[in-house]
Amino acid sequence: MNALKFYLSTSKYVMQANFADRDSWSELYRYLPYLRQALSCCVCRNIVKNPMGPSHKVCQHFVCKECVEKPMTIKPQCSWCKKRESFEESTQLRMVVSCFKKICEYVMSSPIGTDLQEQAHNGETNSLVTILEEGVDFEDDYQSPPVIPNYNAFPGSNIHSRATSRIRNRFKGQTYEK
Ligand SMILES: [Zn+2]
Ligand SMILES: [Zn+2]
Secondary structure, rough: OHHHHHHHHHHHHHOOOOOOOOHHHHHHHHHHHHHHHHOOOOOOOOOOOEEEOOOOOOOOEEEEEEHHHOOOOOOOOOOOHHHHHOEEOOOOHHHHHHHHHHHHHHHHHHHHHHHHHHHOOOOOOOOOHHHHHHHHHHOOOOOOOOOOOOOHOOOOOHHHHHHHHHHHHHOOOOOOOO
């Protein structure tokens, strides 16, 4: 399971959700549990904290840094994950986890969250509320690297200057007739 893929799909369905139309929330409801599942620690089953995984990334199994020496709870056991000492930290997954938290906060504060909480309040068991609350409550001291805008780093950022020089070149050597 690829957490990043599930994250991208879930974000898409969050964006597409029309608050006035419950039917438009169904894909979000379907994908949120997949995303949560993809972010599970293979030892403690909680949202993976300081994720570590095999460097080959073949199996997409991750464990919390704290859980790295404990036995995995996945069955059957994964042959790709045998060498736990070669596990390395996954900054990418850690970022996906912090984005998942953001999605949960957003959905919970939207009419979708209000609706789900009302259902839960009326005694209906709602695993989505559990997932969202877990996401909102998730704490990580992850600090994303400071963003220093460097416009030259983005491909296409020189579009403006390219266009300007193209226009300049077009008129180069031309004399205007009066
Ligand atoms: Zn864990
Ligand atoms: Zn594995």
